[in-house]
Amino acid sequence: MKRHLIILVSLLFAAVSSFAADNSYLLNGNNEYESGNYDKAIEFYEKQLQTAESGALFYNLGNAYYKKGSLAPAILNYERALLREPDNDDIKANLEIARSKTIDDIKPKEKIFFAQWYDDFVNMNSSDNWAVCSIVLFLLTLTFAAIYLYIKIPAARRIGFFGGIGLFICTICCMCFASSQKTKLTAHNYVIIFNPSVEVKTAPEAKASKHCNLHEGTKVKLKQTRKQWIEIEIENGNSGWIQEGDARKI
Amino acid sequence: MKTLKAIALTFIFLLSTCLSAIAAEISFVAKAENVVTLGEKVLIMFTLNNAESDNINFPSLEGFKILYGPNKSTNSSMSIINGHREQSYSTTWTYYVTPEKEGTFTISPAKATVSGTVYRTNALTIKVIKGEDKPANSGNQNAQQNTTASISNDDVFLRTEISKSKVYEQEQFIATLKLYYRVNINSLEDYKLPEYKGFISQDIEVPNENKYGKENVNGKVYNTLILKQNVLIPQKSGQLDLGKGSVTALAQVQVNSQRGGWPFDGFFTQTRLVQKTLNIPNVSVNVQPLPDKNKPENFNGAVGSFQISSSKTPTEGYKTNEAITIKLKIQGSGNIKFAKAPKINFPEDFETYDPKIDNSIKASENGISGTKTIEYLAIPRYPGEYVIPAAEFSFFDVKTKSYKKLKTEEYKLTIEKGADVAASTVSNYTNKESVKYSDSDIKYINQKNYSLSPRNEYFYGSLAYALWFIIPLVLFVVVFFFLRKLAAENSNIALVKNKKANKLATKRFKAAKEHMDKDNKSGFYEEISKALYGYVSDKMNISATELTKNNVKTELSSHNVSEETTNEFIKMLDTCEFARFAPSAVSSSMQDIYNEAVDLVGKLENEITAVNLQK
Numbered sequence: 101m102k103r104h105l106i107i108l109v110s111l112l113f114a115a116v117s118s119f120a121a122d123n124s125y126l127l128n129g130n131n132e133y134e135s136g137n138y139d140k141a142i143e144f145y146e147k148q149l150q151t152a153e154s155g156a157l158f159y160n161l162g163n164a165y166y167k168k169g170s171l172a173p174a175i176l177n178y179e180r181a182l183l184r185e186p187d188n189d190d191i192k193a194n195l196e197i198a199r200s201k202t203i204d205d206i207k208p209k210e211k212i213f214f215a216q217w218y219d220d221f222v223n224m225n226s227s228d229n230w231a232v233c234s235i236v237l238f239l240l241t242l243t244f245a246a247i248y249l250y251i252k253i254p255a256a257r258r259i260g261f262f263g264g265i266g267l268f269i270c271t272i273c274c275m276c277f278a279s280s281q282k283t284k285l286t287a288h289n290y291v292i293i294f295n296p297s298v299e300v301k302t303a304p305e306a307k308a309s310k311h312c313n314l315h316e317g318t319k320v321k322l323k324q325t326r327k328q329w330i331e332i333e334i335e336n337g338n339s340g341w342i343q344e345g346d347a348r349k350i
Numbered sequence: 351m352k353t354l355k356a357i358a359l360t361f362i363f364l365l366s367t368c369l370s371a372i373a374a375e376i377s378f379v380a381k382a383e384n385v386v387t388l389g390e391k392v393l394i395m396f397t398l399n400n401a402e403s404d405n406i407n408f409p410s411l412e413g414f415k416i417l418y419g420p421n422k423s424t425n426s427s428m429s430i431i432n433g434h435r436e437q438s439y440s441t442t443w444t445y446y447v448t449p450e451k452e453g454t455f456t457i458s459p460a461k462a463t464v465s466g467t468v469y470r471t472n473a474l475t476i477k478v479i480k481g482e483d484k485p486a487n488s489g490n491q492n493a494q495q496n497t498t499a500s501i502s503n504d505d506v507f508l509r510t511e512i513s514k515s516k517v518y519e520q521e522q523f524i525a526t527l528k529l530y531y532r533v534n535i536n537s538l539e540d541y542k543l544p545e546y547k548g549f550i551s552q553d554i555e556v557p558n559e560n561k562y563g564k565e566n567v568n569g570k571v572y573n574t575l576i577l578k579q580n581v582l583i584p585q586k587s588g589q590l591d592l593g594k595g596s597v598t599a600l601a602q603v604q605v606n607s608q609r610g611g612w613p614f615d616g617f618f619t620q621t622r623l624v625q626k627t628l629n630i631p632n633v634s635v636n637v638q639p640l641p642d643k644n645k646p647e648n649f650n651g652a653v654g655s656f657q658i659s660s661s662k663t664p665t666e667g668y669k670t671n672e673a674i675t676i677k678l679k680i681q682g683s684g685n686i687k688f689a690k691a692p693k694i695n696f697p698e699d700f701e702t703y704d705p706k707i708d709n710s711i712k713a714s715e716n717g718i719s720g721t722k723t724i725e726y727l728a729i730p731r732y733p734g735e736y737v738i739p740a741a742e743f744s745f746f747d748v749k750t751k752s753y754k755k756l757k758t759e760e761y762k763l764t765i766e767k768g769a770d771v772a773a774s775t776v777s778n779y780t781n782k783e784s785v786k787y788s789d790s791d792i793k794y795i796n797q798k799n800y801s802l803s804p805r806n807e808y809f810y811g812s813l814a815y816a817l818w819f820i821i822p823l824v825l826f827v828v829v830f831f832f833l834r835k836l837a838a839e840n841s842n843i844a845l846v847k848n849k850k851a852n853k854l855a856t857k858r859f860k861a862a863k864e865h866m867d868k869d870n871k872s873g874f875y876e877e878i879s880k881a882l883y884g885y886v887s888d889k890m891n892i893s894a895t896e897l898t899k900n901n902v903k904t905e906l907s908s909h910n911v912s913e914e915t916t917n918e919f920i921k922m923l924d925t926c927e928f929a930r931f932a933p934s935a936v937s938s939s940m941q942d943i944y945n946e947a948v949d950l951v952g953k954l955e956n957e958i959t960a961v962n963l964q965k
Contacts, residue, residue, distance in 0.1 A: 152802035160795040194792040231810040235818045278810040296734040313698045
């Protein structure tokens with residue numbers, strides 16, 4: 101019994117001990133960016149991305165693309181950075197600037213205020229942070245349970261009981277948030293238009309009639325994929341088909 | 351000095367006149383009447399202007415018999431206008447010929463070689479018509495003419511000729527209003543020309559040399575004059591009338607004087623002006639509607655025969671915000687002026703303007719023909735690959751009586767980013783809220799955070815994450831059950847002890863009784879005191895070492911044992927202790943003490959159990 105416990109605990113620490121990635125490419129990329137060699141910086145950042153990632157890495161890569169004048173890759177990388185660090189003001193600001201340079205001005209559907217609040221609240225933390233939160237809250241829940249179980253003072257027991265229930269609910273919420281943030285990262289529900297100008301068709305055929313035109317850097321929702329075509333939903337609610345090569349998943 | 355200047359001026363003057371004389375244009379022209387009657391004498395002239403040549407090739411005058419010629423004559427003239435001298439001279443060769451048969455003959459150009467350069471005349475076309483049937487008696491004709499002071503309809507009349515009597519809607523044809531006359535016409539007035547209702551009409555300017563002609567109508571040769579020539583395009587189908595009209599002519603009629611015997615009668619004939627209203631008879635045209643069969647969708651009324659071509663400027667190197675012009679040329683004959691410009695569907699990212707249409711159209715005796723040039727101007731706003739689709743033009747071909755579809759070529763363009771694209775894009779979208787950022791630069795890169803995580807690995811849902819829940823929970827549960835078991839075990843010991851307390855006490859009492867029987871006092875008291883202590887210790891769940899008299903007192907009272915019993919119990923303990931160390935000092939017998947102790951334990955038992963039951 102004791103031996104099993106020791107193995108488990110050591111496993112836990114092994115898993116938690118932070119992933120020590122080689123970040124030399126990131127450092128090189130930053131140096132090149134500082135000296136204004138954006139092309140080389142991009143090269144280094146992209147190489148770093150083959151093995152590891154972080155919000156800061158995507159953000160720096162976005163900056164390098166922006167400085168080079170490539171709007172669509174800049175926006176793509178800012179969006180990816182924002183998914184990993186949803187509450188980073190720098191990323192938000194730069195994404196805003198990059199978006200202001202795009203051609204399409206699509207007004208997003210307005211959300212109901214509490215849906216907006218919920219989104220803002222969930223976006224305060226990344227998936228990993230929410231996960232850590234849930235663990236801390238869970239440990240607190242156990243502590244309160246212990247208080248309830250082993251302390252004989254009635255007031256303490258009451259606090260332990262209700263506090264424990266409250267903390268447990270919070271734990272579940274945090275897990276949900278972590279899950280939803282992770283889904284955003286893994287589901288690739290949005291794409292960025294990469295071609296300077298793309299014809300949105302009404303059906304997944306080259307001969308289909310044109311619905312509208314979209315331009316470089318516009319973010320659209322991905323609905324489904326069929327052969328070489330993807331169905332997209334523009335933020336104002338319209339949908340149509342474009343070719344897969346015209347856009348890239350966030 | 352003055353004389354020198356004068357000489358220089360004179361020289362310059364002379365030189366300039368020389369130059370001007372040289373500059374006069376050299377030309378070689380042929381002239382003859384267009385229409386002649388058989389047997390008539392025809393004059394053909396070849397004139398060489400402003401040059402002299404000995405090497406001249408005259409064409410063979412086929413179909414004509416040369417009566418006389420060539421006869422060379424020269425002519426020169428000089429004029430001074432504003433001190434500018436102009437000199438011209440010409441040489442004319444003249445032939446007199448007579449046609450040998452009816453028909454249309456072409457005389458090919460004559461060639462003249464002037465200092466190495468060959469000049470050619472125009473070709474001549476001469477139509478030879480049948481001559482008038484000569485009346486047998488010429489005097490008779492004379493008499494006829496003398497007696498009538500008026501003119502008949504045979505002498506002068508108007509007629510409208512149409513080039514086709516059966517046409518399609520929108521198909522052009524020529525209507526020519528001709529005056530036929532055998533008398534001298536002084537003037538024409540009071541024109542009431544047909545209105546050509548239901549047609550679009552376009553006047554043809556007939557050059558003067560083509561206006562006049564000769565025609566043989568019913569054996570009589572008439573001079574003809576084209577009054578009006580129009581291209582007509584019918585706008586509806588059915589039997590259409592061109593309409594009637596009239597023109598008043600003033601004709602000169604020769605009248606012999608009535609005074610007889612005047613010797614100069616033969617020489618002097620009087621002329622009189624006679625007014626005559628000439629009617630223009632109606633002519634009707636059969637207009638067929640255009641067939642519905644195979645009618646193209648984009649047909650917009652062009653009828654005739656056309657060709658289409660397109661070009662684009664610039665031919666390569668396209669950039670955003672730089673204009674591209676597609677030039678479409680529709681060439682041919684027909685109702686080209688009214689044909690609508692075909693539409694070019696430019697890609698949506700092109701800013702387009704209304705096309706510029708330029709008609710260069712000529713109406714001639716062959717109908718309306720010319721070129722319609724349509725310029726489509728478009729400005730690409732965004733870089734990319736674009737296809738400018740072909741323009742389609744369809745028309746009804748009157749020759750094959752079918753619809754024809756023409757297509758220009760499709761253009762594939764690669765638009766590159768122009769220099770000023772960013773600025774214009776921003777300025778185009780000024781009403782976007784976010785533009786306010788455009789003058790501020792992006793925030794600098796993040797240089798604080800160098801920690802990286804493996805790609806596509808997320809803490810949530812990982813094994814580590816699960817373990818963070820599982821291990822504390824397992825630990826908690828394990829500890830919980832461990833503690834509970836401990837507590838359970840503890841409570842069991844106390845209960846057993848409690849239950850056994852009486853039995854143990856009884857055992858001790860038995861031992862004490864044995865000691866009493868042997869009269870072993872110290873042993874007896876020891877057993878009694880052990881029995882009492884043991885009982886309390888077991889009953890109260892207190893270890894024997896912790897047991898003191900004070901302890902016992904508080905413990906007993908806490909178990910609701912009455913004070914009386916407690917005091918008795920303590921007194922008993924005191925007695926036992928005292929007796930152990932000084933047995934003789936104890937007055938009461940062992941039997942009494944034994945009974946008392948057993949009673950006491952019984953009492954305690956009762957009281958404690960009573961309390962427990964109450965609880």
